[in-house]
Amino acid sequence: MRRLDRSSFPGSERIPTVESLDRITSDPVYARLSSPGFHMAAMDGFAVEASNTFGAGPDSPLSLTVGRNAWAVNTGRPIPGGTNSVIMIEHVNFLDDDSFEIEKAVVPWQNVRRVGEDFVRSEMILASHHRITPYDIGALLCGGATGVNVVRKPKILLIPTGSELISASSLENSVPKHGDTIEFNTHLLSGLISRTGGIAVRSEIVPDDYEQIKQALTAGIEADYDMVVVNAGSSAGTEDYTAAIISELGEILVHGVAMMPGKPTILGIVGGKPVMGSPGYPVSAVFSFEIFGLPVIAEMLGVPSSARQTMAAYSARKISSKLGREEFFRVKLGKVGERIVAAPLPRGAGSITTLTRADGILRIPSNAEGIEQGAMVQVELLNQPQQVEDTLVIIGSHDLTIDCLADELVKHGIYVSSSHVGSLGGLLALRDDTAHIATSHLLDEESGIYNWSYVKKFLPEVPVEIFHGVMREQGFMVKKGNPKGIKDFQDLVRDDVTFVNRQKGAGTRVLLDYYLKKSGIDASKIKGYDMEEYTHTSVAVAVLSGVAVVGMGVLAAARALGLDFIPVATEQYDFIVPRKNLGDWKVVKLLDILKSQIYRDRISSLGGYGVERSGERLVEPK
């Protein structure tokens, strides 16, 4: 924090204690009052001078008179002067309204909380640099500290820049124009700042213009902000002005860091205040800010940067990483058998859902070239550890019904981690014991029976049961109005038709190949047969955006994106469960839900699904 002007760090302010939850004390707080403030009855009963009870015993009961040598007192009330102990009401035998006997003496200060028993006025209740908890609020008020000095919240100005950006609020009743991008990075950073204890203020969106960005930054430095963050424009492109502006106005300390995502990070100082240029890709913006921005805010508050809890896990896959930079992978976590398994999500720094879907962050240090499959790694948790225990790992073929299933399961406290790697990939995950359940729709070309022959071939040593999921319509997805007039498989080899395929091992691809063979079509004649997508929706997107003319997938995907659909087959989509997982309560609940009316109604409404036999255990064919 070289050359930062610490005297400009946020000072302190006095606030009412009742509003101080989660604020940071700037000074120690001393008790103004002792607790208790008087000798207090700790029980309901009679206050007495203990020596007046000496000699009482079962054989020598001793009588006391209310108002003369005993006074009724309730818990929490002062004992009268001249008394020093309380006889519990339960130990009293009344003789009449005004007198009673006891069979046991009390010792001085028995059943009495003495003045200052908890703390004494002038004692320190809280040290400085302490985050105030609900308990602390109780203790402060108890000690008569109705106000408390806390560190003023650091105020951070976030300047979103980019001529392509539009504000989210402008979108409430419209869709973006072609090329417009919704500005959300600064809203995301605001949430991180707020959770750390700062206040984020977002400026208007500034276009990619040197002078305008400079003006916004200057205004922030001159106002009462403690730090300014310029989001995007931190790289070295023709419209990346942040570095030049910071250089002109102040000093750059760092430009570019050996981490990924987050490399194009700028740290500088302008007018004694920290300034940060943060990258435009959302995942880069997050990691850059979490590593470099939040610690500055913590420093201003005078508290340690909060560290995430970690958990040991086995890597479900080999993960490669480049030497010389620290790499941050977002991972899904699940407990399969006794092992916690970490599966990396896609790397793309533009993919915000890799953060929202992640259960944890896996850092691969700059001196490592990656991680072997099955290696033990430490993962920083984004959720409660219990959530990992409560996560059902489903790997295999993609279907839109999995999202509905996940949404029903979460109502029962079960989280679903689903990876779309195709039917075959699901079977291999069961083999490697990295999933509880695989989803599959692999058609045996010989027998016309789904899944069983593949299970036999790929999982010879894993005893499984197969539960029916859904029947679903597969077909061609084409643009609205079917402009190229696609009717059947013969159309796929036309010169003016580009196809988009699914990846090898996907059930849909197996189905396609089955029909091509049946129709005597040479796959190599199909333009785009090698263009692979991993999900039904991405095939639909390829068609919608004109990358391809036609692709194969389920009705629900076509319908969701407003594509036309030409049905070609009805197929069977199943859940494959290793027998050893059948007792897992999460699996049991999933199978229950498959049979439930609420789930079936929900799936039926998607269109193109048959749910009559959902959840049925299938009998292995002879």
Next chain:
Amino acid sequence: MRRLDRSSFPGSERIPTVESLDRITSDPVYARLSSPGFHMAAMDGFAVEASNTFGAGPDSPLSLTVGRNAWAVNTGRPIPGGTNSVIMIEHVNFLDDDSFEIEKAVVPWQNVRRVGEDFVRSEMILASHHRITPYDIGALLCGGATGVNVVRKPKILLIPTGSELISASSLENSVPKHGDTIEFNTHLLSGLISRTGGIAVRSEIVPDDYEQIKQALTAGIEADYDMVVVNAGSSAGTEDYTAAIISELGEILVHGVAMMPGKPTILGIVGGKPVMGSPGYPVSAVFSFEIFGLPVIAEMLGVPSSARQTMAAYSARKISSKLGREEFFRVKLGKVGERIVAAPLPRGAGSITTLTRADGILRIPSNAEGIEQGAMVQVELLNQPQQVEDTLVIIGSHDLTIDCLADELVKHGIYVSSSHVGSLGGLLALRDDTAHIATSHLLDEESGIYNWSYVKKFLPEVPVEIFHGVMREQGFMVKKGNPKGIKDFQDLVRDDVTFVNRQKGAGTRVLLDYYLKKSGIDASKIKGYDMEEYTHTSVAVAVLSGVAVVGMGVLAAARALGLDFIPVATEQYDFIVPRKNLGDWKVVKLLDILKSQIYRDRISSLGGYGVERSGERLVEPK
């Protein structure tokens, strides 16, 4: 949750996404827009149709013309129609302003983020029952979801009852009258509710009056609260009305639970709404509400109750517990050597500081009779685990300077856990390896030298260094004006004088005994010689509140409580550090601070301390 009217649970409300941090989704959220919404350049460079670059190589450079078959594009912008890849600007050799050469072809979709690469409109972005994170806000806005349906925050009415209670706000410029108690339980519970995601509303304080409490409860049930909590009056005393009122208005499900603290908890239902009677002692109120109240709020929100992280630790002491009830101990945690050590704080349910000082909660189940010293236990953490690593454990003699030291150390990220068990107790803690440092002022009656002979006797196998702490004045503490005219040790045996002593093993007691012997006084003649207190301040309180006429302690304690002070001796208070702990950075920092001017100035201002040699390593006497 039998007989609770779930239909009266808080419904949902629609709020702007930008204000949704930490709220709980009531419905799944689907993308209104795909991300990206168009084929987007992933690099700065030139958009081209990939096939136009085929054949380019180091030996066969290929030239392209800007505006004809190549178009400049920046990261994040749409690529023009008819193009499907981007040549990075770094791979371009300009021939003139309008044309350039490349030495490498691009493949279709290289350096392009395709429409829907992250997610596609209609895909589920968040499931229901999900706590919205900063990342989620980014993803929601990215998907065009500018509003989100969330569970309405459960609204909890807290009714503080008790005729002895005064509001904290009434105290801002005054002190409580004798017998008044500051109401803080409901402020504390408010903080717990707020952290769980509910809204707490506190009613006015209601006196102990059946009709008035009934009226407050009825009003709460009839208003739009989701739950009502009556604080205090849940036991069975003459002014404990909660149970009777709930019975009259509705139904009691539970009265009294097998836990400690927290036993007098009432759970009931009135008008279909959950009602809780919670105990008056603050620690009881906390545990009762954390165990029974917060889970109801979590249930209303549709999220699992949050569980605290746990940590394995060794019990520093034997802890006894009663069979048949679950007992909750507040513990201090510290890492001494390689072991995490848990030391229980006092049990008193009236002592709010046992919660604020605690690092964790140790539950002893109802079927256990306690825990042996050294046994391994699981502790629920109240702080970050890192804080345990950064905690310096100081056990031994009490001195007010320890609080100042703690407040200086926290500025360096070091937390102090101090237990006041007397000088000898500190030495025994070093022997048991449950403390980093012991504090001691044990005078050798023969040699007149402090500490060394005791270290030799009690720590024969622990090599230590002794660092000087402070010189301090010990003396008699008496009420303002010294009404009994105490002058010297002879006065202690007077008939009209009651003394308050320190516990066995305390340095102050050793000092007293030394002077009594020197003066030829028989200790058994002193009234109150057996009345033991554990700290200087509690001795001072005993004097202030009239429990005793005189006690012995340091000037700072007398001054803090406005007592008169008759000096009798100057003594030496030291820090004893096992050699193996000398390399610990926390110990190093403590020794640094002892020598610092800022610390010495602070201590001097307390009065009665000599700091000239603070931090000096003492040489073992021959």
